[in-house]
Amino acid sequence: MKNNYLNMIGLAYSARKCSLGEEVVKDIKKKRAKLVLLANNTGPQTRKKITDKCNTYEVPLRIVDDKETLSNAIGKSERVAIAILDAGFAAKIKSLLDNSIRG
Secondary structure, three states: OHHHHHHHHHHHHHOOOEEEOHHHHHHHHOOOOOEEEEEOOOOHHHHHHHHHHHHHOOOOEEEEOOHHHHHHHHOOOOOOEEEEOOHHHHHHHHHHHHHHHHO
């Protein structure tokens, strides 16, 4: 179940519907981010910065697996945050994550 959302992240990335790194914060501010995924082992400063931005701009945020798992999903290294820019992908990933938490 868990890797389904990782597959969706991979598809979203392939479709160029993601932003990474510094672009994540820019996309939150520009209201382009529909969902932000944050690694559970992100440093406290980065975590606070992204959490605060998501709260301010009302962008949904999910804390997910560690950065290695998140990075592997998109074939990049050391990624702690991914913004999903497409509403369809964001909705699907949210439902996969929320369902896996429940059951």
